[in-house]
Amino acid sequence: MPGIVGLITKMPGEWAKPQLLRMVKALCHQSSYSAGTWIDESLGLYVGWVVQKNSFSDGMPLRNERGDVVLVFSPSVVRGQAR
Secondary structure, X not given: OXXXXXXXXOOOHHHHHHHHHHHHHHXXXXXXXXXXXXXXXXXXXXXXXXXXXXXXXXXXXXXXXXXXXXXXXXXOEEOOEEO
């Protein structure tokens, strides 16, 4: 099921990365899904997502021109229509 998962933690990356991948894998159970992650270990941020392949959200994460702002989002889908 498409969605966003993540951790905000002071635990080391060796611990957090497998946790994040396990959460992403739990959501990504159809071949029509695409998944990704974004990590900033210095901030303790670990974000993952699952989206429909070729959807407008399939290009994440989005960044501004300087690369200092990152956006991750997931649309809601009801009866095949984005809300």
